[in-house]
Structure formats: structure tokens, C-alpha cells
Amino acid sequence: MAIVRIAPAVNGYFAAGILPAKEVAMSNYVIEAENLTKRFGDFTAVNEISFHVEKGEIFGFLGANGAGKTTAMRMLCGLSIPSSGKATIAGFDVYKQTESIKQNIGYMSQKFSLYEDLTVLENITFFGGIYGLSRKEIAVKADQLLHELGLFDHENTLVGSLPLGWKQKLAFSVAIFHEPSIVFLDEPTGGVDPVTRRQFWDLIYKASDAGITVFVTTHYMDEAEYCNRISMMVDGEIKALDTPENLKKQFNARSMDDVFFELARGAKRSGD
């Protein structure tokens, strides 16, 4: 039997989802993974990873090229069914409730996030609609968003002609427009100048303050230090998981770059 559950509220908006009655009494964890595994034939891309992420936490998911990050993230987003193990995302099961997962998460990557041939407002309206917001909600929130980002004079500008930094800020805002429980950021901030990058992190802090869990992968090790906690994947397994401060202590390293190097140089796999 299934009942309608009210998902975590953010700023007074509610996202409705369906889940089995027994799971209503959920924990404070927004992501729970236990021995999560994905095999492709003989190849174990993700090998029994276990971790929890709390509500509002900024969680860094790091690893070398080919470590299995993308495969793991695809399972957590409900895009790929695990071979074995358990995981829930915002209380939804990664085997059976993939559609509910998709409604309760946001996703942004540097490679694709917005339609370049649509205007700023058209992108906002489109993604708001996809996530089931009403026209009225979209209109009110779009107004607010354009003001916050200082894009009010540019609502009819094609996204393709915006500077990269603006695109990234807009893409992030669109990814959390429907106030998801979790937003997945896949290599979000490559290439922008240091000041713009910090404005981007200001937005992430703000989302986290509002209770949205932020799950981020990045190649910038200095950027990893913004996260509350970091996991490091090597050859399909999580080899370390802690706060940046503790990881640096544990590996007697000056920077996260050194921690990463210590862990990843023994990696057997390499790839994209």
C-alpha cells in the first residue's frame, strides 16, 4: 500500500511523492547507500560503496578519471539500476522508485544543463514545467530568480550568448528551481574566473542553508575543500570519507590535492 508523503519543505513549497507507508518514519539522511554495486559483465564499475549524506550537507564525491563516480551518480539519480546493494534517495528506493527520485532531485553538469537556443526565461519556464510546477508558481518564482541573479534585463537573451559564469549560475538556479531535496552537481564550475567561482559557491551555500543537500563532483581539489565532507573513490571503491580537515590530518597532507594524489596514484584503472 502506498500513501502520499510530503517531501521536505524548502521555503514553503512542497513536493509531493509516493512511497511505502513503512518508510515514512525516515532518518535525517537524504542519501543512504549500503554496499551499492554496479557490474557491467565482468567489470565491477562500483564495488560495494556505503555512505550517508545528511539534509543540507555539501558532500564532495571525488575520484580519478575512471574511478566509477559517474556510474555511482547515475544510480543515485535513478538513471541506472544497481546490480546489488541498497540505496535510498530522499527516502525513495533506487530500484523501485526511480521516477519519484527524478522528481525530487535537481541535476546540473557543465556539459549540459540549459538549452542554448532558448532564452533565459524560456529555459526557466521549460524546466519549471518539466518538474511539474504550475504556470503561476513559475511566473512568481521566475521573477524572483531573475532579480536575485541580476538577469532581469536579460530574460529574453538567448542562453548561448551569456558569459559562462552567468550560464553556470543560471543553470544551478534552474536545477533547484523546483526545490528538490538534493541537487547533483557534476563538475559544475570549470573554467570561470576566481571571483565568479566564488559567487557560484555563495549560491551553493545559500541552497545548503535552505536545507537542500548538495552532492558535488569536481576535479578542482581546492574546490573540494568547500564541502562539509568528502568521499574519495579509487577503482570503484570509497577509499576515504571524512571532513577535509580530518582527511588532511589523516594523510599528513597540506592540501586536498596531496590527499588525492596519495590515494589515487595507486589506482589501476584510468579512463574518462
Next chain:
Amino acid sequence: MYDVELNHITKTYENGAVQAVKDVSFGVKKGELFGLIGPDGAGKTSIFRMLTTLLIPDSGTASVNGFDVVEDFREIRKRVGYMPGKFSLYQDLTVEENLEFFATVFNTSIEENYDLIKDIYVQIEPFKKRRAGKLSGGMKQKLALSCALIHRPTVLFLDEPTTGVDAVSRKEFWEMLRRLKEQGITILVSTPYMDEAALCERIALIQNGSILSINTPQEIINSYPKPLYAIKAHKMSALLHALRDSNLVDSAFSFGEWHHITLQDSVTAEQLKVSLQAEFPTVQMEAIEPGIEDCFIQQSLAQHEVEL
């Protein structure tokens, strides 16, 4: 005498609507490892394309090995190696075929210059029958570098060679560059990673088509105008807001686990700490040496103020 020299180079696109490079001048000495450090859209790629004779400047002059980039473009093309930011080898040719192709185009052979690429090429040689399109990011990068070197260039242009490559491969790549430098090759490399700046002999910080400063990394750090502090507390987001609202603070930027701040003139670190103690009892603060990224932020904001 500079091996690569730019004098007041300007480049615009779309009939002048987009100013990609604005009056840029600098010189790279023979055998120097010189870095162009800046974000996307700073003008790095346009500069590389003009120096490799693939684009013609709107105004200004530039030379490579003493040859003019417009008049003597054929001479320059024989002499330089260029690794573009976008992977530009033939994806349908194997590793070995790509290398052979580039050697042949430059009237040489793999054997003739093998000593120069050996250290790099041996790492991908086990995959020499594999198509280039099927290589991992790190291996593509090594193949592209081998192809750019196979005719023994005097100047090597590397446009963001480490973008999108993980930290381990990045480190290996910089070690390779250091070894090439020892062979006397002049290297001009661009990167958006501020931490890589420290690995160059001299760097130019570049933003919005203009050079912010040119110097050795250490001199750029030494010229940071104010004492810099790192500060942290349990609530980092709230702390950042408090710092920006404080009239004791001049600038405040998040830097991962810490925030980096400068203080208003004549304000002491102790004064600030005391003012924060009530709201942030766990506050820690220490004086630190700036990094290149701190310098970049400071200089780009200073330039911005001048423009306003």
C-alpha cells in the same frame, strides 16, 4: 631577445563587437616555461592562434623565433609545436598512425626524434594499435603532446593541456614539461588552474583580454598589497555574511575550508576576532601568505574599479 614576442596585439570578432584581446604585450625568453593564467574567455586561445599563425591580429605585431606571425607564417609553422585546447588528432587513426602522420607532414620520422618523445610515448606505446578516439583523457593528452613534439619544435604552445584531467595526470604532465624545458624548448602554456601557476618560471595573469600582471609567481605573491588572513568557524556560510557586513573587513572571499580576508586600514586581527566572538565562539584566524588565486582576485577587482 625574446623567442616569442607580442607588441600591442589586439583581436576582435564580429566586426569589433567582441574584444577578445586588448593591447597585449609580453615576451617569452628562449628556453623559458611561461604561463598564461586566466579563466575561459580571457583571450588565451586567441593569443595562441595568433602566435601559431592561425589567426591574424587586428593590430599590433608579434614574432616567434624572430619571424613575423603575418609575413613569415610558413617559417613559423615549420618550427613550432601546437597542442590546441580541443583534442585535434585523428580519432579514427591509431596512436601509432597519428604519430607517423604528423612526423611525415613535417618531413621527418618517428625514429629521428624518438629521444625527445620517448619518456612520454613509452607510457602510451602499449596501446599503439588503439584508435585515438578510444583513449582515456590522460592518454589522449600524452599522444597530443607526442604529436606536437615529433618534429622537434623550438617553441611549444600548449593551450589548456590539463583542463578536465584529474589531479594525478596533471601532476605527471607538469613533470613532463619540466623535462622538455631542460632540452631547451621554449614553452608557452595556458591554464585556468591557478595552482599550476607556481610551476611556471614567469606568468601573465589575464582576464577579459587584458594582462593584469606579468612576473615570477613569487614576485606576484610578494606584491600582494595587504596582510591576508585565513579565518574559519563552525558556520562558514553565516561567517562569510558576517564578514562582508563588518565594517572592519575590507574583502572576504570563501576559500574552501577557510575564508580569506583583508582588513580595513589600521584594524588589527585581534579587533576583528573580538567582534566575532559572541556569534562565532569557535572562530580561528591566522595570517597567511597569499596564493596566486588571491592575487588574481585582488588584481581583477582593482582593474574593475579602474574601469568603473
